[in-house]
Amino acid sequence: MTPASPRAIVIGASAGALEALSVILPSLPHDFRSPIIIVVHIPPDKRSVLAELFRAKCKIQVIEVEDKEPLRPATAYFAPPDYHLLIEDRETLGLTCEEPVLFSRPSIDVMFESAADIYGRDVTAVLLTGANQDGAKGLLAIAEAGGEVILQDPGGAFAAAMPEAGLKLCPDATVMSLDGISEHLRRIG
Amino acid sequence: MIETFEKIEDIEIRLLLEALYVRYHYDFRNYAMGSIKRRLRQAREQMGFATISALQERVLHDETMLPRLLDYLTVQVSEMFRDPSYFRAIREKVVPHLKTYPSLKVWIAGCSCGEEVYSLAILFREEGLEDRTIFYATDINQDALRAAEAGVYDLDRIQLFTENHRKSGGKSSLSDYYHASYGRVSFDRSLRERVVFSDHSLVTDAVFGEMHLISCRNVMIYFDRPLQDRAVGLFSDSLARKGFFGIGSKESLRFSAHAEEFKEFVREEKIYQRLGK
Ligand SMILES: C[S@@+](CC[C@H](N)C(=O)[O-])C[C@H]1O[C@@H](n2cnc3c(N)ncnc32)[C@H](O)[C@@H]1O
Numbered sequence: 505m506t507p508a509s510p511r512a513i514v515i516g517a518s519a520g521a522l523e524a525l526s527v528i529l530p531s532l533p534h535d536f537r538s539p540i541i542i543v544v545h546i547p548p549d550k551r552s553v554l555a556e557l558f559r560a561k562c563k564i565q566v567i568e569v570e571d572k573e574p575l576r577p578a579t580a581y582f583a584p585p586d587y588h589l590l591i592e593d594r595e596t597l598g599l600t601c602e603e604p605v606l607f608s609r610p611s612i613d614v615m616f617e618s619a620a621d622i623y624g625r626d627v628t629a630v631l632l633t634g635a636n637q638d639g640a641k642g643l644l645a646i647a648e649a650g651g652e653v654i655l656q657d658p659g660g661a662f663a664a665a666m667p668e669a670g671l672k673l674c675p676d677a678t679v680m681s682l683d684g685i686s687e688h689l690r691r692i693g
Numbered sequence: 694m695i696e697t698f699e700k701i702e703d704i705e706i707r708l709l710l711e712a713l714y715v716r717y718h719y720d721f722r723n724y725a726m727g728s729i730k731r732r733l734r735q736a737r738e739q740m741g742f743a744t745i746s747a748l749q750e751r752v753l754h755d756e757t758m759l760p761r762l763l764d765y766l767t768v769q770v771s772e773m774f775r776d777p778s779y780f781r782a783i784r785e786k787v788v789p790h791l792k793t794y795p796s797l798k799v800w801i802a803g804c805s806c807g808e809e810v811y812s813l814a815i816l817f818r819e820e821g822l823e824d825r826t827i828f829y830a831t832d833i834n835q836d837a838l839r840a841a842e843a844g845v846y847d848l849d850r851i852q853l854f855t856e857n858h859r860k861s862g863g864k865s866s867l868s869d870y871y872h873a874s875y876g877r878v879s880f881d882r883s884l885r886e887r888v889v890f891s892d893h894s895l896v897t898d899a900v901f902g903e904m905h906l907i908s909c910r911n912v913m914i915y916f917d918r919p920l921q922d923r924a925v926g927l928f929s930d931s932l933a934r935k936g937f938f939g940i941g942s943k944e945s946l947r948f949s950a951h952a953e954e955f956k957e958f959v960r961e962e963k964i965y966q967r968l969g970k
Contacts, residue, residue: 570945571914572921584943590727592917599914599943600728601770618727 509577509594511538511626513689514619516612516642518545518634520662525558525632527682528689529580534563537693540580541591541619543612545638548586555582573597583610590618606638616642625650628692630685631677632656634666644673653677654685705745706733712749717759719833720896721766723920729766736765760836767834768915771808772853773867775910776942777860780816782962783906784862787937788820791905797826800904800931802895803912804830807841811870812858813908814884819864823887829902831893842890844880851878895924900931907932911941922950929954932967939964 517524521544532540546552555568558580565579573581575595583589587599589610605611612631616639619627629646631639633656647653655677658664671677680688706729710722721729733745740761742748752758774780791797799817804810810830817823832838846854851867858867871878893901895912907928913921928938929951938955940963946952955965 570943570947571941572918572945572948574948587943588728590725590731592725592727596918598725598727600725600768601911601914602728602732602768603770614731617731621727621730 509538509575511628511692512575512591512594512619512623513538513540513628513630513692514616514646515540515542515630515632516544516616516634516639516666517542517632518612518636518638518663518666520633521545522554522557523662524656524682526561528630528686529558529564529566530561531686532562532564532578532690534578536564536578536690539575539577540564541575541589541597541615542580543583543589543610543615545608545610545612545634545636546585548609552582552585558582569597569599571597571599583615585610588614590615591622592618593622606636608636608638612639613642617645620645620649620651623649623651627651628654628689630654630656630689631667631670632682633661633663635663636665637669639666640669640673643670643677647674647677654688655679656685657681702730702745705749706730709733709745709749709752712753713762716753717756718897719759719763719766720894723896723917724766724915725917728768728915732765732768736762763834764836767832767837769805769834769837770911771805772850772857773808774812774854774857774861774863775808776962777857779910779939779942779962779964780812780857780861782959782964783813783939784816784820786959787906787964788816788822790935790937791822792820794905795825797822797906798829798902798904799826800829800831800902800907800909802831802893802907802909802928804832804837804841804890805834806837806846807844808846808854809908809910810841810888811844811880811884812861814888815858815863815865815867815870816861818884826887828888829904830888830890833892833894835892838890838892842885844882844885845877846880848873848876848878895927896920900927902931903933904931904936905933906937906939908939910939911944914941914944918948921948925949925951929967934967934969936967937964938967 559566592598958966
């Protein structure tokens with residue numbers, strides 16, 4: 505067993521997610537240390553192609569999560585359609601099929617709140633483009649637990665509503681462009 | 694201060710789960726904590742308690758609170774023919790094997806309000822297997838079991854059920870099996886003539902028969918890893934040689950201590966086969 509990573513990165517995105525993540529994920533090196541846990545809103549009835557798509561473009565590993573998936577460094581984990589993704593502990597991811605939250609399953613809030621519980625200050629949360637309010641409450645939970653919170657600059661985002669909602673609840677969050685976010689993540693590893 | 698608050702909440706949750714076990718023999722102590730925590734926070738808020746400890750006191754002293762709390766602690770999300778491709782695989786790949794047995798036992802573990810039970814009963818009728826089969830439908834939630842036995846669902850769910858049934862390769866029309874009135878549909882009694890509904894916990898109860906097919910979908914995701922091992926061990930012991938075992942589409946036996954007792958039978962649909970004992 506690889507030892508649990510000291511830090512994690514969590515990302516939430518909705519409308520425009522594909523383009524935004526295409527800037528960030530392929531830029532991360534194969535020896536990136538942290539796991540990256542990602543919720544993107546996807547229709548429930550479709551087989552998600554996100555993991556496959558990014559696997560081809562990335563130097564890090566890319567997986568669609570199954571229940572009790574172990575967390576490893578240099579790996580991006582996508583929530584599957586129609587399940588909430590939760591961080592169980594620093595070594596394990598879990599899934600549940602409770603009711604959608606803000607019409608979303610997976611929900612960014614649910615995943616972010618579990619990240620706040622498990623990682624406390626040892627997490628960096630990034631809220632990207634999206635046309636709804638999901639993620640803002642979760643971002644606040646992470647900020648309150650001492651984690652780092654970053655928002656995509658609403659001005660440059662495909663859909664501004666989500667990062668704007670995040671900024672409303674977390675006025676102290678760092679606002680960055682996609683390139684800025686990529687660079688920052690590479691630096692903190 | 695937030696850090697101390699969260700630690701206190703963790704302690705309270707541990708104590709509440711212990712109290713539920715000692716007082717009522719419901720054992721949630723080894724459920725996956727992330728999800729339990731969320732649902733207890735919801736229960737606390739919506740039931741109007743300031744703390745989990747206050748909720749605990751009430752549940753300990755007032756047993757009428759138990760069913761309400763259980764509705765938070767167990768997740769009753771289900772559909773008929775949920776993941777149609779799973780039922781299609783049962784129909785096309787598993788049924789031909791089942792047809793070689795003179796009598797069959799099928800266990801639907803964590804059957805919720807019965808959606809999965811009626812799905813399999815209809816599938817078995819369509820495939821001519823119903824008469825030789827006994828279905829065991831089990832759950833720990835009494836209200837869910839009662840609903841399962843009643844077989845009544847809101848009319849607005851029927852469109853989805855019908856669509857799923859069709860995609861699963863259904864050979865009849867779903868409307869052959871229910872009648873609608875006053876915004877609800879009741880499934881045909883004859884479908885449950887061969888079903889035994891019972892209260893059975895995968896955490897605290899034992900093997901009760903030798904099964905040819907076990908379907909336990911989206912139940913073990915609520916357990917932690919060691920508890921999953923216990924449940925999979927129970928299923929392994931309950932299966933006949935070469936019996937079939939289906940789990941949820943995002944579950945896997947890869948991480949289980951019992952993985953080597955099974956082979957993947959339909960990989961993409963998470964249908965496994967018990968290896969020779
Ligand atoms: C999400 S539902 C799954 C329904 C159905 N199998 C499906 O996949 O659509 C989970 C069910 O597991 C039941 N359950 C939870 N803990 C259990 C236990 N220890 N033993 C048996 N059933 C349990 C819950 O009461 C609930 O009805």
